[in-house]
Amino acid sequence: MGLLRSGFEAYGVTFWNMLKPAPRRGRRLRLAALCLAAVSLTGCASLLGGGDKPIPTFDLSAPTGFTAPRGGTGQLVVATPTALAVLDTEKILVQPAPGQISYLGSAQWSDRLPALFQARLLETFENASRARSVARPGERIVADYLLLTDIRMFGLEAGASPQAVVDVSAKVVNDRTGRILAAQVFTARVPAAGTKGPEVALALDQAADTVFTDLVKWAARF
Numbered sequence: 001m002g003l004l005r006s007g008f009e010a011y012g013v014t015f016w017n018m019l020k021p022a023p024r025r026g027r028r029l030r031l032a033a034l035c036l037a038a039v040s041l042t043g044c045a046s047l048l049g050g051g052d053k054p055i056p057t058f059d060l061s062a063p064t065g066f067t068a069p070r071g072g073t074g075q076l077v078v079a080t081p082t083a084l085a086v087l088d089t090e091k092i093l094v095q096p097a098p099g100q101i102s103y104l105g106s107a108q109w110s111d112r113l114p115a116l117f118q119a120r121l122l123e124t125f126e127n128a129s130r131a132r133s134v135a136r137p138g139e140r141i142v143a144d145y146l147l148l149t150d151i152r153m154f155g156l157e158a159g160a161s162p163q164a165v166v167d168v169s170a171k172v173v174n175d176r177t178g179r180i181l182a183a184q185v186f187t188a189r190v191p192a193a194g195t196k197g198p199e200v201a202l203a204l205d206q207a208a209d210t211v212f213t214d215l216v217k218w219a220a221r222f
Contacts, residue, residue: 055106055107055108056107056108056197056198057107057108057109058092058107058109058110058197058198058201058205059109059110059116060109060116060117060120060204060205060208061120061205061208061209062120062121062123062124062126062127062212063124063127063209063212063213064127066127066128066213066217067129068125068128068129068130068216068217068220069217069220070220071220071221071222073133074133074144074145074222075133075134075135075141075142075144075145076125076133076134076143076144076145076146076172076219076222077134077135077136077137077139077141077143077146077147077175078118078121078122078125078134078135078136078147078149079118079137079146079147079148079149080114080115080118080137081114081117081118081149081150081151081168082114082148082149082150082151083113083114083150083151083154086101087113087114087151087153087155088112088113088114089103089112089113090108090109090110090111090112090113091103091104091108091109092104092107092108092109092155092156092197092200092201092204093154093155093156094155094156094158094195094200095155095156095157095158096158096159097158097159104156104195104197104200106196106197107196107197107198107200107201113151113154114151117149117151117154117168117208118136120208121149121212121215121216122134122136124212124213124215124216125216125220128216128217128220130216130220133220144174144175144176144222145172145173145174145175145181145222146172146173146174146175147171147172147173147219148170148171148172148173149168149169149170149171149215150168150169150170151167151168152167152168152169152185153165153167154166154167154168154204154208155204156192156195156200156203156204158195161191162191162192162194162195162200163189163190163191163192163203164189164190164191164192164200164203164204164207165187165188165189165207166186166187166188166204166208166210166211167185167186167187168185168186168187168211168215169183169184169185169186170183170184170185170186170215170218170219171183172219172222182218182222184218186211186214186215187211188206188207188208188210188211188214189207190203190204190206190207190210191203
């Protein structure tokens with residue numbers, strides 16, 4: 001109450017004076033003072049422990065326990081994936097019905113999806129013993145090939161049988177000529193145990209693992 005009282009007194013009134021009649025100033029001044037009291041009380045409630053609860057945050061894993069075939073000896077740069085605005089976010093996408101888009105209110109990714117996808121894809125290359133032949137853009141590597149990916153779907157298809165869907169288009173481009181050497185679409189679907197944050201994140205992580213593994217095995221031949 002000391003904080004409230006000092007706040008009111010800073011405006012030249014006290015809480016008790018606000019409740020007393022003000023014969024010559026009229027009702028507008030009393031109403032303004034009472035509004036100030038309400039705002040101050042709301043601020044104090046926030047300081048005393050109010051506010052929103054933190055949203056549970058989830059990460060993607062990088063597959064391990066496999067080896068990508070060694071093909072060419074060129075240097076491959078993995079570009080940041082492109083994605084529509086609905087996917088370029090930390091929010092976890094849900095499709096309640098075809099053509100409808102929503103997000104989970106009780107879960108989020110640890111980073112914006114394209115950045116998180118790129119980080120785990122690079123880690124998958126490294127786990128497949130390809131660490132010496134891949135890099136990020138800007139790492140002062142003279143690239144022979146560029147891996148371009150586009151995240152077309154990365155979310156939950158809700159319904160009677162909810163399932164996680166990861167759909168990614170990939171292209172390998174000759175960095176010197178700009179010529180597309182190979183292109184392929186990678187898709188994985190995994191049933192989700194439910195529509196809550198942990199269940200959806202787990203199913204999407206499993207679907208992403210399949211896409212990461214298939215994509216690395218495909219791109220490692222360059």
